[in-house]
Amino acid sequence: MKQLEQILQQTLKNPSLFQDEEFTQSQEFAEIISNIKITLPNGKIDCHYCTNILFMLRRFLKPDFETNIRTILLKSDLIADIIFINGYINFKMRPKFFAQMTHEILDNDIFPNTGIDASGNKTKVNVEYCSINPTGFLHIGHARNAILGDSIARILSKANYDVTKEYYVNDAGNQITLLAQSVQARCLEAHNMPFEFPEGGYVGPEIKELAKLTKPENTLEEIKQISVDYFLSEIKKDLNDLKIFHDVWTHEKDIIKSNFIEKAIEILKAKGYIYYGKREEKKAEKGKIENKDLMLLKTTVFQDDEDRPLTKSDGEWTYLAPDIGYHLNKIERGFGYLICVLGADHDSYARRIKIATKLLKEDIQHATPIVQMVSFEHEGQHVKFSKRAGNSIRTRDFIKEIHPDIVRYMMLAKTPGTPFVFDYESACTVSMKNPVFYIQYAHARGNSIFRNTTVTQKLHEKAFAFTMPEFQEIIIILSSFKNTLNEAALQLAPHIIAHYSQRLAESMHKLWQIGKTDSTKRIIIDGNEEETQSRLAITKAFLNVLATCLETLGINAPESMN
């Protein structure tokens, strides 16, 4: 594809194509020509690649430009034909082009593991995701965040970023105190001792279970530790079952102990972003709390509605302060790119922490992909998963019934910004309602070929396969993998890989099927070793790319379907 782009650029630099022969020297020409986009055509047009570049250049070209461009382009030994339709240039490529492309995929070391010269350039990136409070189990709503973050991290690693996957443990706030008080109460209750259940405390059977791990003589601090450890280890188990493994677990407690809050405040003070003042009366908890002077952060310099308090009237930090300390900690660890995957109910928080981070370090790259809510369909209505409604489903129970591969694919195939309506019936079906099987099946089919032959892959440029549309289609899709991966990395969008995988799988299924009625199109051609070797080379390239895709999605690439 890159080669085609270069050929086209070279061709268009020919001054004789233009009314004004000086035009190729102009800035405007340079800009247009640097934005050449080669794309795959829709199914209706019989060609391999196309480009819309002429739309931009048309008014500068001589009337007979089509004939001239065609003549020049056809001099290339990679291009078989040029067709002009509706202002597009459509390319038909020669077999040599397909052979070269296959060679590149197999030998260039870009597949399947490393060295893709993607946008990453070894940038140190921190992907923080699924940082749920250790006050309960991982439910299915959290799983979407976790799966998305994990896949983003996998894509970025493939795209040549230096990735750290991180979980931030909120183990220092009021929620943890409330949790520990709830557990303590249940513990005392179980020992028939007097107890007082905290207002708004944590209820649910897991609290009573947890209480069994504690003793009446434990201090609140000890109970906090026991509770956090318990839930974290449970969360970790569930994540591991979904093939999610964080590299670093950072605890809020440690951030506080290491004085990162104070350090961050000092930096912000030095930059003049901190001042003391009162908030507007109506904002001050509607008069419930005395409107004292608070430490405020000038988030309004980056279009926030109002400056945000860092201290409460009782002198304690607000939630924002430790989080800013945590982000300073990330910055000090040398990350140039911070990614923080958040739920839709945190989008206003996302804005604030982004501003705060920018105030700490102007040139930091910071993205906060937002995952929309997960709901499910019940009697024709969309019902939200919610703890309070008692219909929250623990991930562990969920994946007992539905394989993690299916759960992952279902959640990754959509853009994160679309609310997810979980279709339980489809999830349990083994058919195209579950495209993950379709993709895995294509991988298994490709592998079965290698079990059925002793011939090994080797590329012969003259192979007949390179003239055959079914093989050409596979190679064309393979050739766009690099761009696809880069795009997914740039947009932090695993669904781009999911859709690509489906299309790639389709090209193999088509080839396979046609081999059933036309034996010349099978991969293994008895009595013709060179042809078979070349076809195996294409199949191998296909398997490498598809396995890479499945790896970035965190989905198993099976060698056979059982």
Added chain:
RNA sequence: GCGCUCUUAGCUCAGUGGAAGAGCGACGGCCUUCUAAGCCGCAGGUCGCAGGUUCAAAUCCUGCAGGGCGCGCCA
């Protein structure tokens, strides 16, 4: 009231300036041959509505309507 986001085929969704798409569902075909968990065909669209910018708008801008999520000194 304000902010973010969404509205594309019967359903679930891709598509961020360039030729309207996929899967499911419906209908009709295809296995004595490398895995039929598959393939082929057919049907299905005023891209929420109205303006604007552009050679070109589902895509960008403005307004409107409808859905979702937020809008504490809680985290």
